[in-house]
Amino acid sequence: MQLDSSNIKLIETHQLGKTVPTSNGPLHILTGIHLSINAGESLAIIGASGSGKSTLLGLLAGLDTPSHGEILIQQHPFSTLDEDGRAKLRNQLMGFVFQSFQLLPSLTALENVMLPLELSGNPDAKRLASNLLDRVKLGNRLSHTPKQLSGGEQQRVALARAFVTQPKILFADEPTGNLDSKTGAHIIELLFELNQEHLTTLILVTHDSILANRCQRRITLDSGILV
C-alpha cells in the first residue's frame, strides 16, 4: 500500500475494541474507539495506568489485532491484514520508540540504527545510520553497546533508529518513562525536532503532561473508553 500524502486522514478506527478471556470471564480492555488521525498530526494518548493506552498503541501499530471493529490506514483495511502484511506496512511506514528502549544488547549503537535499513536491503545503511547518530549527538559513541550507554543515550539511539527509515508514522510508548526529568526533557525536545524535520505523524502514549501538551491533540482513555 502506498501512502498518498494528499489524503489528510491517515489513520481511522471504527468501533475498535479489545477483549481478552480471563478465568473470571471476558475482560474488555478497549471498547468502541472511534478515532481519526491526520497526516503530520501529533497525538498524545493519555490516561491512568491500565486504561488501555498501550493496547490502543499496539493495535494502531499493528502489533496486535483487535477483537472488534477495524483500523484503516489511508482508508485501506489494516487490522484485517495478516501478521506478515502488517509487518510489511510497519517496515514501510512506521517507526517505534519504547519506554524500555528495546535496543538489541549484542549490537553497537551504530548497528542498532543500521538494522531496519539492513532489513529493507538499503546499501547505504552505515552512512545514513551514522549521520542520524551524529544528529542525536552520539557520533562519538557509535561502537558502544547499550550496556555502555546511559538511559538517555540509549533512548537517543532508539530515536535515531526510529527515524532512520524516514517513517510516515512514529509510535512512541512512554518515551520518557524510564528517564529522569532533565534527560526526559532533552529527549522530548529531540523527538519533536526530528518529528518536524521528517514531517512525521506522531502518536505517543504518555503519563507526562508536559510531553502531552507538546502534541497538537490529546485524547484520554478511561477504562478502555475514549472520554
Place this chain on the structure above:
Amino acid sequence: MTKLLLALRMLKRDYRSGELTILLLALIIAVTSSSTISLFADRLQRTMTDQASEFLAADLVITSPALIPAEWLQQAEQLGLLHSQSVEFSSVLIENDQLLLAGIKAVSNQYPLRGHLKTIQTDYTTEQTYHHGPAANTVWVEKRILSALGFKLGDTLHVGEKALLISELLTYEPDKRGDLYSLSPRVMMNDQDLAATQIIQPGSHIHYFFHFAGETKALTQFKASIKAHLNPSQRIMDIHEDRPEVGSAITRAERYLGLSSILVILIAGVAIAMSTRRYTERHFDTTAILRCLGCTEREIIVLFSYQILLIGLFACVIGCLIGWFAQTLLLSLLQNLLPAKIAAPSLLALLLGFLTGMIILISFTLPPLLSLKKVPALRVLRRELQPPPASAWFVYGLSASMICLLIWRYTNDISLTGTIIGSGFVCLLILNQLVKMLFTLLKTQLPHYSLYWRLSLQNLIQERHTSIAQILAFSITLTAMILTFTVKTDMVDAWKQQLPENAPNNFALNISEDQLSATQLDLAALTGTSSAFYPVVSGRLVRINDQPVHQRVSKESRGNEAIERDLSLTWAENLPANNLLMAGAWWNSDTQNAVSVEQKLAENLGIKLGDILTFTVGSEQFTAQVSSFRKVDWETMQPNFYMILTPSTLASFPHTYMTSFYLAADKKNHFNQFLKKYSNVMILEVDLILAQFKMILAQITEAMNYLFYLAFAAGFTVLFAAIYSTLDQRIYKGALMRTLGANRRLLNTIHLFEYALLGLLSGLLAIVLSEVVLFCLYRYALHLEYRVNFLIWLIVPLCATGMISLTGFFALRRVTEQAPLQVLQQL
C-alpha cells in the same frame, strides 16, 4: 543474497557479544566426537578386518576337496580380485630311519594375499617377514621337523618323490588352522613342485584352499554369485563365517564402536538441545524487535536458518579438523599395538562426521527455531509475552527420528538401534512422570522445610519444566557415560575370562583306553595340572524320530555341518563345566539311552525334548531320547560336544579320549618325549591361533579404552555446558535476592542445595535408565551376561551430586561476588 549477508553480519555481532560461544562449543564437541569416532572406528574396523583377514590369509576363501571350476577364477579376475591357492594334505616323511606324519602345504606364488609369513635361519637370528612362500625346489619347515628327523638347514627333504632343499625355518603362518591338516608339524612348499611329489592321486584326501582378496563390493558380489553353485563338499569362508571365536570378538568390538558413536551422538544432542534452547530464548527480544521493524515470519526464519547453517558449517569444519587430528593422535598412541599398516583415513568417514553434526544441529534446533517465528511483535510492549511452545510430539518426534537415523547409519544394526531407542524412550517417559510426581509431592511439603531447603526447592519446582529438562539432560549424559564404561568393562572381562593367561594351547586326540591313565599321569607331570579327559565315539546322526536327518536341514544352516560328517559323541555322568543346561533335566545314574543336545544345533535341526535320535557308529545303530539342551561356550579352548549321551549308551562302542591342556613354552622340548612315547596320539597345537587371537583382543580393548575416554570427556564437557546454559535465570534471581538483603551464605547454600538435588536426582535416574538399557542391550544385542553393578549405584549418584553441585556453585559465585546491579546489567 542480501539476507545471507545480513545473517552473516548478525552472526558476527552475536559472536562478538559471546551469544554463540556455548552453541558453537557444543556443536564443535559434537562434530569433533562424531568425526573422531567415525574416522577412528572406520580405520580401526578396516584395520581389524584386514588383520582378521590374516587368519584366512585372504578376504575370502573357498575350500574344496577338488579344483574349482575355471569360470569361478575368471569371474574373480573380472571383478578385479586377487587370487592365490594352497593345497593341504598329510604325508608321512621318512628320513634317517625316522617316520613323521607332517602337514604338507603347497602354496602358489601369490600366497598369502593378506598377512605374511615369518621364518628364521637359526634360534639366534631375527625373524624375516615374507609376503610369499618358498621358491620352487625349496621347502620351509617348522623346527620340530628338524629335531624329529635329525635334519639341519640346507639338508634335502623328500616329500613323496620330490627332493626339496630346506631353506628356512617357518615360525609364523597366518592361516594356520586348528584342524587335522595343521596339527602335524608343517612343511611348506611351492605348488609348482606338487606334481613331482606324485602324492596327489585320484581319491587322495586333500584340501584345496582358493584365496581371494580385493574390494569389499567385488567380494560381496563374488560371494553371492558363487554361493549358489557350491556343492555340499565346498565351503565359502570369510572372517565372520570362519573362525567364529575371532568373528564374534570382532562383531562385539564393532558393536562397541557403534555403541560409543551412538552415545556420543546422544551426548552431543543433549548439548546442542540445551544450548539452542538458551540461544533461542535469548533471541526472543531480538525477534520481537525485528517483527516490529517489519520482518515477516518467513524473513525471520530465513535469517535465523542462515545463521544456524553458518554456525553449523563453521563448527563442522572446525570439528572435522580437530577430529582428523584427534584420530591421528589416537592411532599414534595405539601404534605399538596395531599392525604396521593401518588403513588410510577415509573421506567418507569424515563426511559422515560432518553430516552427523549438521543433522544433529538441524534436528535439535529446528523446533526452537520455528518457535522464534511465533514470537509476538507485541512483546516489544509487553515483555512477558512468550511464543507458544513447539508441539512436544514435533520436538521429540523430530529429534528421536533423527537420532534413530544416525544410530542406524552408524551401527547398521536395527536391533541395537531399536533396543537403545526403545528402552531409553520408554524409560525417559516413565522417569519424566516420576520426577513430576516427586516435584508435586515436594511442593505440598514446602512449608514444612527450613528456609534454605524451601528456597532451593522453590527454584526447582517453580521452574518445573526447565528443571525436568535439565535433570533429563544430565541423566541422559550420565547414562551415556555409564554405558560406555560398563559395556567396555564387561566386554573386556568376558574376553579375559574366556582366554585366561594359561588357557589350553594344546589338544590331545586319539588317546586309547589302555593309554588313558598313563597319559593322564604324564600330562599332569608335564603341565602341573590335571585336565579333564573326554571319551570320544565317532558316530553319525541319521534320524530324528522317524525322519531322515538330511530332510530337516537347509544347506546353509549350521546343522548341515553336523550331519555332513561324523560327530564326536561323548558320554558323561555330569554336566561338563562351561556347559549350561537350557531346557530339560540332566540325568541320574539310572537313566538309560538319553542324549543332551547343543541348543543351537537342536534349533537348526528342529529337535524337541523327548525326540528320539538315531545314530550310527560303524555298522551299528542305536537310539537315544533327547532329555536336555545345553548352551556351549564355543569360544573357550576346551573340548566341546554337540551330543552328550548317557554312559551306558556309548561306553560299549570303540572309543578314544581327548583332552586339552596348557603347555608352557619352556616345556616344549620335554613334550617331544611325550610325543615319541604316545606316537598314535594326535596333538593339535593352537598356540599361534591363541597368540593372534589375544593380540587382536588386546588391540580391540585398547581402542575401546580410548573411545571410552573420548565419550567420557565429551560427557563432562556437556555437563558443564548444560549447567552454564541455564544459569541466566538463577543469576537474575540471585541478584534480586541480594538486592532484597539475602546474604552470601544463604545464597551460596541454596545454590549448593539446589544443584546437589539436581545432581542426586539425575544420578539416580541415570542409574535406572542405564540398568534398563544395559539389560536390553546385553540380552538382545551384545549377548553378554547381565548383572547389577552395585558399586555404580553408589558411585554415580554421589559423583553426580558432587560434580553438578560444585560446578553450579562455582558458576553462580559471581552472584555473590559482584555488586547486584553489576550482575543485573550483565544479563
